[in-house]
Amino acid sequence: xxxxxxxxxxxxxxxxxxxIHSVHRHSGxxxxxxxxxxxxxVTRAKSEATNYESxxxxxxxxxxxxxxxxxxxxxxxxxxxxxxxxxxxxxxxxDRDGPQLYMIEPSGISYRYFGAAIGKGRQAAKTEIEKLKLxxxxxxxxxxxxxxIIYGVHDEAKDKAFELEMxxxxxxxxxxxxxxxxxxxxxxxxxxxxxxxxxxxD
Amino acid sequence: xxxxxxxxxxxxxxxxxxxxxxxxxxxxxxxxxRTSTGVYxxxxxxxxxxxxxxxxxxxxxxxxxxxxxxxxxxxxxxxQHTDFTYRIQxxxxxxxKVAANLVRLLSYNNKNFLxxxxxxxxxxxxxxxxIYGVPLGGTxxxxxxxxxxxxxxxxxxxxxxxxxxxxxxxxxxxxxxxAVSLAIARDGxxxxxxxxVTINSEGVSRKFYPGDTxxxxxxxxxxxxxxxxxxxxxxxxxxxx
Numbered sequence: 001x002x003x004x005x006x007x008x009x010x011x012x013x014x015x016x017x018x019x020i021h022s023v024h025r026h027s028g029x030x031x032x033x034x035x036x037x038x039x040x041x042v043t044r045a046k047s048e049a050t051n052y053e054s055x056x057x058x059x060x061x062x063x064x065x066x067x068x069x070x071x072x073x074x075x076x077x078x079x080x081x082x083x084x085x086x087x088x089x090x091x092x093x094x095d096r097d098g099p100q101l102y103m104i105e106p107s108g109i110s111y112r113y114f115g116a117a118i119g120k121g122r123q124a125a126k127t128e129i130e131k132l133k134l135x136x137x138x139x140x141x142x143x144x145x146x147x148x149i150i151y152g153v154h155d156e157a158k159d160k161a162f163e164l165e166m167x168x169x170x171x172x173x174x175x176x177x178x179x180x181x182x183x184x185x186x187x188x189x190x191x192x193x194x195x196x197x198x199x200x201x202d
Numbered sequence: 203x204x205x206x207x208x209x210x211x212x213x214x215x216x217x218x219x220x221x222x223x224x225x226x227x228x229x230x231x232x233x234x235x236r237t238s239t240g241v242y243x244x245x246x247x248x249x250x251x252x253x254x255x256x257x258x259x260x261x262x263x264x265x266x267x268x269x270x271x272x273x274x275x276x277x278x279x280x281x282q283h284t285d286f287t288y289r290i291q292x293x294x295x296x297x298x299k300v301a302a303n304l305v306r307l308l309s310y311n312n313k314n315f316l317x318x319x320x321x322x323x324x325x326x327x328x329x330x331x332x333i334y335g336v337p338l339g340g341t342x343x344x345x346x347x348x349x350x351x352x353x354x355x356x357x358x359x360x361x362x363x364x365x366x367x368x369x370x371x372x373x374x375x376x377x378x379x380x381a382v383s384l385a386i387a388r389d390g391x392x393x394x395x396x397x398x399v400t401i402n403s404e405g406v407s408r409k410f411y412p413g414d415t416x417x418x419x420x421x422x423x424x425x426x427x428x429x430x431x432x433x434x435x436x437x438x439x440x441x442x443x
Contacts, residue, residue: 056283056296057303057342096328 001030001092002146002166004119006159020167020179024049026059026094028167028177032118033087033106041089041104045069062093066102066110074108088118092167094175121153128152139170143180147188148195164189217391219353219382220250220261222323223365224346225374228331228402229323232378233261234353234386235394246394255280257406258301258324259399263351264338269318276304298324302334302342310340319350325401353385353392360384371400375409383416 003019019038020030023045031038048068052060069091076082084106091102103116115129128149137145143166154162166180166188180188221232233250236243250262252273260276262269284296302322309316322334335341335348347365349357360381369377375398382396396411 055304055307056300058297058300 001028001090001168002143002150002164003030003032004121004150004154005163005165007161007163014163019165022167022177023065023091024053024059024093025176026169027062027065028092028169030090030092030167031087032089033085035087037085038087038089041069041073041085041087044072045091048072059095061095061097062091062100062102063097063112065093066091066104066112070104070108070110073104073106077106077108090116090118092169093177094169099169121155124153125149139168139172140184143168143184144188144191147185147192151189151192151196152199164192217353217389218250218263218351219357219385219389219392220263220319220321220350221354221357221378221381222261222321222333222335222348223369223374223378224323224331224333225369225371227371228325228400229333230371230374230378230398230400231259231261231321231323232382232396232398233351234382234392235397236392237266238391243393248394249397251397251399251408253277254301254322255284255295255324257295257326257401258298258322259401259406260301260305261321261323261350262318263320264318265316268316269320272305272308272316272318272320275308276301279304295326297326297328298322298332298334299329299344302332302336302344305334306336306340306342308340309336309338313338313340321348321350323348323401325403327403331402349381351385351392353382353389356385356388357381371402375400379411380417383411384419386416387419 001020005017005019017035019032020028021042022028023042027049029042029045031042045065045068049060049065052064069089073085077084086106088106089104091104093100101113101116102110103113103118104110114134115126115132117125117129132145146166147164150164164185166185167177168180169175169177217236217238219234223230231251235245235247235250237245237248252260252262254260254273254277258280260273262273280296280301283300301324305320305322309318309320317338319337322336323332325331333345333348335343335345335350337350346367347361349361364377378398379396386392386396395413396416398409398411400407400409
């Protein structure tokens with residue numbers, strides 16, 4: 001999972017404004033939208049995950065976690081005195097049935113995806129994702145592709161500088177959700193910049 | 203010993219022998235069938251192995267009321283969990299581990315009120331055959347085999363010697379029947395018939411061994427019409443390992 005973090009001010013420390021959070025050992029969430037709303041969703045997801053494990057004795061299946069988060073987001077669309085969440089969430093996790101990706105929208109809809117994107121550049125990003133042969137890629141290659149897509153979709157004219165934040169869950173990360181290791185992240189950024197230059201050169 | 207009126211109102215207790223054993227491909231659960239109220243045998247053919255889900259069963263010992271209530275709750279929770287979380291969504295039954303965890307949460311959180319030791323056994327496609335012991339205080343321990351109940355005291359040495367890893371289904375069933383019948387021979391609170399439940403990838407099969415099919419052990423006697431006949435009858439086979 002990757003997030004294009006637009007840098008609001010040059011005074012900000014790199015690495016602040018975390019947009020990807022670990023929900024449990026085996027799963028994490030990338031948030032797009034109002035940061036405070038996103039925090040609320042992540043907190044709820046963490047609590048659902050720990051509660052499930054203490055009752056049932058096994059890590060929460062990703063599908064179940066997605067259902068619970070979706071249910072919670074949907075709740076805020078039911079009552080006039082509650083406003084809907086102003087953010088969407090991409091949930092990625094690895095359980096007994098393998099790696100899975102879910103997206104939960106402010107309406108409370110949750111679907112499972114092989115590739116998903118939220119935010120301003122999501123249409124372009126989805127087009128790029130569809131070009132990828134996902135079943136033939138390793139997670140490592142996926143990291144590089146995601147970086148390329150984010151760099152490609154970034155609007156140089158309108159938006160300022162941005163910072164790329166990425167995380168992964170795969171066999172290589174021992175099925176734990178963690179930040180992409182620094183050297184791989186640098187490799188991905190370099191590849192993405194190179195791909196951009198190639199495109200510009202045309 | 204005179205039967206006193208108190209005995210009829212004493213709580214039903216399953217002084218018991220319960221066993222759960224894993225083998226290559228599944229598990230075998232076994233139990234005796236005596237439920238006693240004091241010294242009165244309230245039920246001589248009770249079924250102490252109860253179903254929690256299609257693929258997970260529970261052996262009950264200790265207070266009959268407590269263990270039945272716990273098993274009813276766990277069956278209910280598992281059905282809620284399975285049917286709403288797993289079956290409707292993922293289409294699979296719950297794992298043995300989940301069932302065992304629910305049993306021990308009830309046992310642990312109500313430890314001051316309950317007096318029941320249980321053995322959870324079953325088969326699921328992720329872990330295969332598994333046995334979890336949940337004794338009195340509410341610990342949960344995954345074991346290759348587990349024994350429980352008052353009769354189990356007499357089986358610790360037996361299992362130390364006779365149990366081995368990777369048995370076949372037949373070997374495991376024979377071991378369980380032999381063990382329960384040994385415990386029945388020595389424990390006054392265990393008796394009746396031997397019931398076994400075998401669970402594997404193919405499903406569940408229940409077996410029933412009436413008292414007269416069980417082997418007699420050293421010093422046990424065949425029923426006789428006359429004491430004089432005893433002289434002529436050969437003594438039963440000594441126990442061999």
